[in-house]
Amino acid sequence: MGKNLTTRKEDYSKWYNELVVKADLAENSGVRGCMVIKPYGFAIWEKMQAGLDKMFKETGHENAYFPLFIPKSYLSKEASHVEGFAKECAVVTHYRLKNAEDGSGIIVDPDAKLEEELIVRPTSETIIWDTYRRWIQSYRDLPLLINQWANVVRWEMRTRLFLRTAEFLWQEGHTAHATEKEAIAEAELMMNVYAEFAEKHMAVPVIKGLKTESERFAGALETYCIEALMQDGKALQAGTSHFLGQNFAKAFDVKFANKEGQKEHVWATSWGVSTRLMGALVMTHSDDNGLVLPPKLAPIQVVIVPIYKGLDQLDVISEKIGPLVKELRAKGISVKFDNRDTHKPGFKFNEYELKGVPVRLAIGQRDLENGTYEVARRDTLEKETVPADEVVAKIEFLMDHIQKNIYQKAFDYRKEHITNVDSYEEFKKVLEEKGGFISAHWDGTIETEDRIKEETKATIRCIPIDVKEEEGSCMVTGKPSSHRVLFAKAY
Amino acid sequence: MGKNLTTRKEDYSKWYNELVVKADLAENSGVRGCMVIKPYGFAIWEKMQAGLDKMFKETGHENAYFPLFIPKSYLSKEASHVEGFAKECAVVTHYRLKNAEDGSGIIVDPDAKLEEELIVRPTSETIIWDTYRRWIQSYRDLPLLINQWANVVRWEMRTRLFLRTAEFLWQEGHTAHATEKEAIAEAELMMNVYAEFAEKHMAVPVIKGLKTESERFAGALETYCIEALMQDGKALQAGTSHFLGQNFAKAFDVKFANKEGQKEHVWATSWGVSTRLMGALVMTHSDDNGLVLPPKLAPIQVVIVPIYKGLDQLDVISEKIGPLVKELRAKGISVKFDNRDTHKPGFKFNEYELKGVPVRLAIGQRDLENGTYEVARRDTLEKETVPADEVVAKIEFLMDHIQKNIYQKAFDYRKEHITNVDSYEEFKKVLEEKGGFISAHWDGTIETEDRIKEETKATIRCIPIDVKEEEGSCMVTGKPSSHRVLFAKAY
Known part of the structure; x- marks a missing residue:
């Protein structure tokens, strides 16, 4: 890329x-x-x-x-x-x-x-x-x-x-x-x-x-x-x-x-x-192509990239997208129309992917003829051709949908990375091979917490607010414990 | 007060x-x-x-x-x-x-x-x-x-x-x-x-x-x-x-x-x-009663003070002003309804005068009966009784009018306090007795500027952007000067 x-x-x-x-x-x-x-x-x-x-x-x-x-x-x-x-x-x-x-x-x-x-x-x-x-x-x-x-x-x-x-x-x-x-x-x-x-x-x-x-x-x-x-x-x-x-x-x-x-x-x-x-x-x-930003925090929510040969075509496109930009801004959506003549569309595509702009619109000669836009979303990198009269609704949908989609993706990742373990051996193995949060019993002492930290670099991130009472024994000392706590390596 | x-x-x-x-x-x-x-x-x-x-x-x-x-x-x-x-x-x-x-x-x-x-x-x-x-x-x-x-x-x-x-x-x-x-x-x-x-x-x-x-x-x-x-x-x-x-x-x-x-x-x-x-x-x-704030910068633009005997009357007033507060807020006007039972109306009046709230509304038993409010503006301290159905328009008018009025007042004060002088004696006299900006000829040297500062504590505030060419001579040294500059004592 x-x-x-x-x-x-x-x-x-x-x-x-x-x-x-x-x-x-x-x-x-x-x-x-x-x-x-x-x-x-x-x-x-x-x-x-x-x-x-x-x-x-x-x-x-x-x-x-x-x-x-x-x-x-x-x-x-x-x-x-x-x-x-x-x-x-x-x-x-x-x-x-x-x-x-x-x-x-x-x-x-x-x-x-x-x-x-x-x-x-x-x-x-x-x-x-x-x-x-x-x-x-x-x-x-x-x-x-x-x-x-x-x-x-x-x-x-x-x-x-x-x-x-x-x-x-x-x-x-x-x-x-x-x-x-x-x-x-x-x-x-x-x-x-x-x-x-x-x-x-x-x-x-x-x-x-x-x-x-x-x-x-x-x-x-x-x-x-x-x-x-x-x-x-x-x-x-x-x-x-x-x-x-x-x-x-x-x-x-x-x-x-x-x-x-x-x-x-x-x-x-x-x-x-x-x-x-x-x-x-x-x-x-974010991913290997760059930032992925939630629409609610993206400084630019929609970027429009014109694809043209010669400044005459650019003028036609500029005129065409003028009312669209206005309509989106009136809806509180931040839009950038990148009409720089110093950079090619491919360069611009890369740049806005790197910067995580949630939605990219491209419009070229064929789109002008067909009355369409190419709409690309940053989170999934999917592209589709959308009729001009549906593009505002599409963007509004994407603002909401991308926000939810990236949350769900992160939520699913986390869900897969909370592992219950019951022995210190298993703890070390999961920590090494999979990472994520590890839910385990701990005897409640600073000594055991310090030992785990020294030996594995994992710390107790928290005792979750919604933790359930559960009789168990500390994975390290075997002493009694009434609930699990969440361990992880951390930033 | x-x-x-x-x-x-x-x-x-x-x-x-x-x-x-x-x-x-x-x-x-x-x-x-x-x-x-x-x-x-x-x-x-x-x-x-x-x-x-x-x-x-x-x-x-x-x-x-x-x-x-x-x-x-x-x-x-x-x-x-x-x-x-x-x-x-x-x-x-x-x-x-x-x-x-x-x-x-x-x-x-x-x-x-x-x-x-x-x-x-x-x-x-x-x-x-x-x-x-x-x-x-x-x-x-x-x-x-x-x-x-x-x-x-x-x-x-x-x-x-x-x-x-x-x-x-x-x-x-x-x-x-x-x-x-x-x-x-x-x-x-x-x-x-x-x-x-x-x-x-x-x-x-x-x-x-x-x-x-x-x-x-x-x-x-x-x-x-x-x-x-x-x-x-x-x-x-x-x-x-x-x-x-x-x-x-x-x-x-x-x-x-x-x-x-x-x-x-x-x-x-x-x-x-x-x-x-x-x-x-x-x-x-601001004045001797406290702050006077321009409506555009006032954290509270309108305060409503209920005047009542007993909490029953307060309830009646609260119910009455509910829709008014809503309407004002919908218009982007910040409103505070001060229903504290721990302080008397007079105390509250003083407090909001001190804090420069541009408009104060008071409503008591008689206003309830007559369908009116007492509207007081902070800048002039004027009060008037306004029918309930005109109060929103009155407040909107005042937001604009107070902003302009206090500007005009400050503008008039400044206009009265820009004095042209042509001799150093007059300069010192005006500086001492009247203050304000003094417009005078100066020879353009740091030496003269320093001397004036040392002798009078006045500094050259600026050479106004719209200064007019005018042949003259420096009030201190008599050397030629092509325009006046503005002196004043300054913070």
Whole structure:
């Protein structure tokens, strides 16, 4: 096809890295671990943002903005939190550069050292709870339901575009509640919002579940998550929602007067998804020809490629498709008419396949004569000839159908890749030969979890929300277990 | 009115500071110079973003995202640029914290020192032009029209909410062109886009002009600007658009092959507006009762306050206004029905005046009997009784009328505050007694400009785009001058 893309079978990891760059989603920058999100990739992210933002607002949340910097002492206030983030953070120590006196160039001015170092936020619980202390006095101020769209920095040593970068974009919700029950309900609600977004907008099926203690967010009492499965059989954590108990309220002394006038500590949640979702989107649907995008997130939903000899023919085609473009746009469908005379149709076909445009229309001399279009769908690569007066209905049908079809395909793949196993031998065999999620009994201890991770690189992705009670024994230690958990190798 | 707001006459500066906090726009954070943008303030900023983003896209620009960090060596590549930003930047020197061995707490890990320091972007020309070198090969890649919404950091010593903060939110456009002429046209286009946004959305009249050499952006050949006038007679630079020539293309070696196959350096522009616009919005329209917001940017355009005795009456009112709320929302008007039983109508009236909600509807027992509403507009504080069947039309009229009225009011104020003067004595007198823009002849030298600034604190805000040729002599030195320029004290 002329795309020079490594196939998934040859090297899945290389396929992904190449695809992200060649499809103009993102690339590495001159700054270690930081990516540039290119316009086409950013247009997809903007659609994700818009979809999520709408859902957040519909569930009563408001946006706000908190500082990029966190004083070192703030980060230290919640013990397990600093433990989790101190090892990988960017530290601002000075506030000025100057010309070196020896003429060697621009240096950090030693006279401009900060009294207290500032951490570039890896997540904002501490700076936000320091603010909430001023905002929350009474039960009337609760619940406080706030979200922030922001960049965060975690100094990762091994980075991959979208999946793991030093700087990434995300949203972080931070809510405060009068009761434990309400806070837990909020954490669960947001897990459900994330799952709905993943499934309905991204067409990515996810499993909702709870993290084990060792996989929890630093500072959380409970971490809810959504887990997706990539085409190489590895899992990807696509979003998390944390019940934080009163940990941050206690660390930052945030109390409210209840209806009886008594002071109580507030209950908290936080929840986030990031540009990592872009990685999940790419790896769930795309194929050896390039991206496959769900219509709901595709920056260009329909591309029209004219096939012509000479600019006269192009003029005739342009005139013909004018009203069609108008009609589609009026229906809210984004259309691009690619009339570039510098590139041949075959080149354009390749390009839009690589970029995952859901539907391609081609129109040439014969179509003009017959009053037809060639309609090609990206997901199945099927083509058909459609009469001009049916083409709008066809496209509307495809917008809906492609969205559902790629979801179903991913759902079927996942269904085939959830395997129940009852022995550690079988576990290792399935993990090696088939991958995917493995549902197995575990004795509930960190020791066994660590041992499995060390020996197989598989981690417990989650205890599914809808897990069934089932008497069994741990596949490793044989100790009793009351339900299965889901293991997988993961991104 | 119970708002306890300092009046503008008493202390304009204090009035502004109090209003920003009391109207829930923003507040200072625990991090020096960094603000928290509160949900109500952020909702206004979101509307600004949406309006500008639409205009950028309609003029052919795409969004992308570039790294937060800039290697020190990048910043140094363009000489006047580093000169302009080195004195006030946040420098990341380390990438890890650790527990002090003496148990004194969390410290910066001296073993995690970066080989090259990273600057938190004060603006992104350098990191972006380092990227453009990879993106631009041929004239076919041009023009490259990209915008980024981002946070930036400039280590200001004296900060004020929205007007001057260490971290602020902004958009920065960075474009690349094949010819000087195209780049200049782009810089002018974006100045016009900013002016249109300020006038049509913010209802803030602005003067379009060119900066003098000493007021130009660090690295620009020409800086276009829009200048607004605040109610205290001080000017505020509301947006800038820079023609950068080939400075950054040369510093980062960005060349393209022209149609003849010859390599040429690319021509550049950059342009930006920031959360500073929030300050301009507040200071242009608001009064001693609080914010006055233009309907186009008001998060709540209409608030409905029920006046009732007992919850039975509230129920009757709620039922009555249900269809009205629905009808208004269907017309795209944002409505809040404040049925809180914890606060009295007078308290609510105050609150929404303070927050600048353009239209307030009140409905009580008498209105129910008469089939009327009390409609109050925030800009003039006028009230009238309107029959129920005319209220929707009245509100639609007011949405448009208030927008125009507050623009006209600001326009008239500015018109009264542009004074032509022909002597330095008169200049100082007008500056002291009246303020506003002063239109005067200047000899075109930096020396005279500096002297005026030192002696009067007034700066040249701009050479207006529509300036008329007029023979005259510099009010300070008497040297010949061919046109007037606009001076003012400025934020």
